[in-house]
Amino acid sequence: MIFYLIIFLLFTNLILILTINKNKIKKLIYKSKIKSVNLEKLDNIFINNRIDKNLYGPKHDAIVKNFCIVPGNNIVGMTSDYEAWIISSLSKKSDNIFEFGTCSGKTTFLMALNSPKNANITTLTLGPKNLSELKISKLDNKVSFRNIVNESIYEKFLFSDTEYENKINVLFENSLNFDENKHIGTFDLIFIDGGHTYSIVKNDSEKSFRMLRQNGIILWHDFVPGKESAKNVVKYINSISKDKKIFHIKNTSLCYYRNN
Numbered sequence: 001m002i003f004y005l006i007i008f009l010l011f012t013n014l015i016l017i018l019t020i021n022k023n024k025i026k027k028l029i030y031k032s033k034i035k036s037v038n039l040e041k042l043d044n045i046f047i048n049n050r051i052d053k054n055l056y057g058p059k060h061d062a063i064v065k066n067f068c069i070v071p072g073n074n075i076v077g078m079t080s081d082y083e084a085w086i087i088s089s090l091s092k093k094s095d096n097i098f099e100f101g102t103c104s105g106k107t108t109f110l111m112a113l114n115s116p117k118n119a120n121i122t123t124l125t126l127g128p129k130n131l132s133e134l135k136i137s138k139l140d141n142k143v144s145f146r147n148i149v150n151e152s153i154y155e156k157f158l159f160s161d162t163e164y165e166n167k168i169n170v171l172f173e174n175s176l177n178f179d180e181n182k183h184i185g186t187f188d189l190i191f192i193d194g195g196h197t198y199s200i201v202k203n204d205s206e207k208s209f210r211m212l213r214q215n216g217i218i219l220w221h222d223f224v225p226g227k228e229s230a231k232n233v234v235k236y237i238n239s240i241s242k243d244k245k246i247f248h249i250k251n252t253s254l255c256y257y258r259n260n
Contacts, residue, residue, distance in 0.1 A: 033238040034223070034255060036248040042217075042256055045089055064088035065113040069158075075104045079193075079221060083252050084110055087191060090217060091115040094188035098211060099123040100175055100204040101194030105157025111191075112164035119167055124194070126152040127172040140197035144229050148195040175200060180207040187211050193221035198232040205236065209244075212259045223248055223255045 039046045048056035064085060069075060079087065087107060091097060091114040102108055102125035111121050126148065159165050171178070175194055190208045194200055201220075208218050222230040223237060230253070237246055237255055246257045 033241050034246055034248045036250045039086065039249055041247065042086075042249060042258075043090065045093070046086075061092060062089045064092065064110075066110065067113075069104075069106060073104070075106065078104075078106055080252070083221070083254055086249070086252070086254065087111065087219065088114040090189050090219075091119075095119050096187050096213075097121045097189045097191070098183070098187045098208070099191045099193070100208070101125060101151070101192070102154070102157060102170060103151045103193075104154055105159050107191060107193065108157065108168060109159040109162075109164065111189075112159055112167045115167065121168045122171065123168060124171040124173055124175055124178060125154070126174060126195075127155055128153060130172060130174060140199055140232065144196035144232055147229055148197070148200075175207075176203050178207065180211050183211045185211070185213045187213060188216045190216070190218045191221070192218065196222060196229060196233050198236060201233050201236045205240070209257075209259075214259055216259050218257045218259075220255045222253050224253050 045059055045061040047059070049059055051057050062085075066081075066084065066088065068081075069078065084107065088110045091111040094111075094115055095118070097111050097115060097119065099108055099111070099121070102123040105123070108121060108123045112119075115121065130152065157170070159168060176199070187208075190212060192201070192204050192208060194204050205218070205220070212218060220233060220237060222233050224230040225234050227234075240246070244257055246255050248255050
């Protein structure tokens with residue numbers, strides 16, 4: 001009887017230890033091949049100004065217009081406030097922007113709020129009417145596929161009926177069918193946050209590399225090793241890291257590539 005009690009207690013303790021250290025264990029199992037860097041490496045606008053010996057603050061180029069979403073909206077897969085600030089700051093110096101994955105239009109709206117007056121923003125999304133076009137392949141993650149459906153419910157967006165809407169061109173289209181040949185070397189900033197299945201991440205990334213201009217930046221969202229819905233994002237970015245200089249930004253789920 002005592003023997004079985006000891007075995008039970010050991011097993012219970014093991015489960016408790018695994019539960020408490022779940023995130024650490026995941027990071028060990030799903031180790032990233034991408035180097036994590038401080039934000040300043042991405043762009044000089046993120047190098048803080050020294051205000052006093054004990055105080056640093058953002059440059060003028062990194063002061064942005066922003067807003068918050070009420071939690072009751074239940075919007076899936078949004079960027080964090082820190083990530084949104086990074087994207088908004090880069091938008092200030094981008095005349096031509098492309099986004100894979102509009103969802104509610106939060107990030108699109110931030111790009112429009114902060115980009116130059118005559119900037120153009122193209123955002124591609126699946127609408128409710130396009131869902132019948134979706135097909136899952138053998139390499140695709142089922143959780144990610146389900147999330148595509150959950151995020152493709154919008155026909156109007158947070159920027160709809162605002163003064164900034166005229167900057168934005170919404171394409172209701174499956175990105176697998178999108179023809180990038182009209183946009184080769186065009187975009188200053190490309191944000192990839194569409195479907196997180198392997199086939200879609202690969203498609204969106206390969207098209208982005210072709211559409212990016214010299215010194216332009218690609219950002220990927222949801223690079224989170226160990227997260228089930230993001231595992232195809234991690235798998236694809238790791239797979240191309242041998243040929244492309246891609247970096248992860250510390251304290252975010254963003255990776256970036258600069259075409260220089």
